[in-house]
Amino acid sequence: xxxxxxxxxxxxxxxxxxxxxxxxxxxxxxxxxxxxxxxxxxxxxxxxxxxxxxxxxxxxxxxxxxxxxxxxxxxxxxxxxxxxxxxxxxxxxxxxxxxxxxxxxxxxxxxxxxxxxxxxxxxxxxxxxxxxxxxxxxxxxxxxxxxxxxxxxxxxxxxxxxxxxxxxxxxxxxxxxxxxxxxxxxxxxxxxxxxxxxxxxxxxxxxxxxxxxxxxxxxxxxxxxxxxxxxxxxxxxxxxxxxxxxxxxxxxxxxxxxxxxxxxxxxxxxxxxxxxxxxxxxxxxxxxxxxxxxxxxxxxxxxxxxxxxxxxxxxxxxxxxxxxxxxxxxxxxxxxxxxxxxxxxxxxxxxxxxxxxxxxxxxxxxxxxxxxxx
Amino acid sequence: xxxxxxxxxxxxxxxxxxxxxxxxxxxxxxxxxxxxxxxxxxxxxxxxxxxxxxxxxxxxxxxxxxxxxxxxxxxxxxxxxxxxxxxxxxxxxxxxxxxxxxxxxxxxxxxxxxxxxxxxxxxxxxxxxxxxxxxxxxxxxxxxxxxxxxxxxxxxxxxxxxxxxxxxxxxxxxxxxxxxxxxxxxxxxxxxxxxxxxxxxxxxxxxxxxxxxxxxxxxxxxxxxxxxxxxxxxxxxxxxxxxxxxxxxxx
Numbered sequence: 001x002x003x004x005x006x007x008x009x010x011x012x013x014x015x016x017x018x019x020x021x022x023x024x025x026x027x028x029x030x031x032x033x034x035x036x037x038x039x040x041x042x043x044x045x046x047x048x049x050x051x052x053x054x055x056x057x058x059x060x061x062x063x064x065x066x067x068x069x070x071x072x073x074x075x076x077x078x079x080x081x082x083x084x085x086x087x088x089x090x091x092x093x094x095x096x097x098x099x100x101x102x103x104x105x106x107x108x109x110x111x112x113x114x115x116x117x118x119x120x121x122x123x124x125x126x127x128x129x130x131x132x133x134x135x136x137x138x139x140x141x142x143x144x145x146x147x148x149x150x151x152x153x154x155x156x157x158x159x160x161x162x163x164x165x166x167x168x169x170x171x172x173x174x175x176x177x178x179x180x181x182x183x184x185x186x187x188x189x190x191x192x193x194x195x196x197x198x199x200x201x202x203x204x205x206x207x208x209x210x211x212x213x214x215x216x217x218x219x220x221x222x223x224x225x226x227x228x229x230x231x232x233x234x235x236x237x238x239x240x241x242x243x244x245x246x247x248x249x250x251x252x253x254x255x256x257x258x259x260x261x262x263x264x265x266x267x268x269x270x271x272x273x274x275x276x277x278x279x280x281x282x283x284x285x286x287x288x289x290x291x292x293x294x295x296x297x298x299x300x301x302x303x304x305x306x307x308x309x310x311x312x313x314x315x316x317x318x319x320x321x322x323x324x325x326x327x328x329x330x331x332x333x334x335x336x337x338x339x340x341x342x343x344x345x346x347x348x349x350x351x352x353x354x355x356x357x358x359x360x361x362x363x364x365x366x367x368x369x370x371x372x373x374x
Numbered sequence: 375x376x377x378x379x380x381x382x383x384x385x386x387x388x389x390x391x392x393x394x395x396x397x398x399x400x401x402x403x404x405x406x407x408x409x410x411x412x413x414x415x416x417x418x419x420x421x422x423x424x425x426x427x428x429x430x431x432x433x434x435x436x437x438x439x440x441x442x443x444x445x446x447x448x449x450x451x452x453x454x455x456x457x458x459x460x461x462x463x464x465x466x467x468x469x470x471x472x473x474x475x476x477x478x479x480x481x482x483x484x485x486x487x488x489x490x491x492x493x494x495x496x497x498x499x500x501x502x503x504x505x506x507x508x509x510x511x512x513x514x515x516x517x518x519x520x521x522x523x524x525x526x527x528x529x530x531x532x533x534x535x536x537x538x539x540x541x542x543x544x545x546x547x548x549x550x551x552x553x554x555x556x557x558x559x560x561x562x563x564x565x566x567x568x569x570x571x572x573x574x575x576x577x578x579x580x581x582x583x584x585x586x587x588x589x590x591x592x593x594x595x596x597x598x599x600x601x602x603x604x605x606x607x608x609x610x611x612x613x614x615x616x617x618x619x620x621x622x623x624x625x
Contacts, residue, residue, distance in 0.1 A: 013377075049433075049434075050433070051377075051433060052377060117434075117592065118433055118434055121415065121434070121590060121592065259465065260464075260465060261377065263462055263464070263465030263466070264377050264430055264432065264433050264462055265433055266432050266433060266434065266436070266460075269533075269535055270467055270535055270537065271413055271436065271592050271593070272413070272592055272593050273529055273533035273534045273535065273565070273567055273593070273595055274529075274533055274567075275529070275530060275532075275533055
């Protein structure tokens, strides 16, 4: 199992001149440390107008900065919104290629379509259309990355023949993922030969079913790209502390803040009735599970907050249901002081990571980094 | 903890509050109700003054205009039109009712006493035409609300998600102000979606005092549904955030 970081970049009010810069600086400090500790990847959302919840509208810039302060970690769009009003498909192809070059071939490209009216309405997007335009764009991207000359006449966009440059550093192109939020989206990922980038999770049983379905369908997929990216990742919270009660307490504080904020956003389905959005999307599911019943410590089932032993136990369960990778949210509204976030990462690397399979070289480097920092 | 809270002046709004006869009412079935609902974004900052401290404004703030004709109820047919401000009680989407207008005296009396609807008399109508659905409220002959769904398009009732309402009412037993949550259930037999158009929305009639400024239209829906006005499940102290001031009334 691999572990990554997942950034929404939540910025609390009041917003002084330094507030957003401070949060961004802290995120980069976390990423730099995580790279030294052996975390595999860093992912960043694309969100617009989601005040306090996410101040991350330009993930390609944040991820470029991440690439500059790291050596090994992969950098992932989690996700890039594949809706022309948000991002023109040509710009997606160009920007991702540049980021792949600058990162030395470390880019992962998650794709999605946005789930809030706050954002869709802000860009004057018709919610009925987003699934179709996303599908169209994910079929175009690999060709734009790999064909020297490219032209396209489609349903939602078109272009005359041009040479789209540069091309990605990774050959044939970076791995592609689908944001899996609504029930059944894992099927969309599997049918297209794309990774399942889970942004919600139900219980272990539900996840196991989703993974089984994904693995079965991807065997007969029609890949949109030049290779199949069979991988299942999910998202989680992380706060690791030597003292279990303290870890759960602090962890619940920040998961609570995250979930509370998420609930204030206007889901597409709440504002605009459409079959294109059959569920409320990312946030309600995450909220429900993070606040759901757990054991007597108060830690919700499956959430990675508490002491290392608890985290190993919970993450082993995710591993056992077929999850390849867990991406962690580390903070919300700066609820957890930076030093505690960094210590949580160090402790996780030292006490939890060794329980999960890793290459020998990486294991030793990570252990050295964790030990040296303490 | 952020986010923003409402800043409604409770004293000023208390004069419009109905008196509710406790919280142990029985449910009502409204068969074949015709429901016109419009969603429109509104100016964020002034809208904070239109929801109580119990609630957070939605991001972005939006208003819900709802006009319903109920041809079959325990007190006979009635029509009701209201304007709500969408927000959150804690983490739950809710619409705070600024004011309701109803054309049946018997219905007004029962809706106020059982569920705390802040209801006043008016002529209310829902008219279904070939290209639009029109909802109107007129007080003493003056139109205070004229809202339309234009370009009717059939959709599935499963796609419609109405959010529960919050009514500011005065409890008959202790005379205290209370927010009553009313979360009807719907069984749809028809659903449509279209463009929203607001021809008239009289701020004063709905007590909004200029704070309700329509901005970006979202959508209009029209549905025919069997509606159950349920037993009251939750009430809130309007002076406290929902997480501190919510009381469960019935299962």
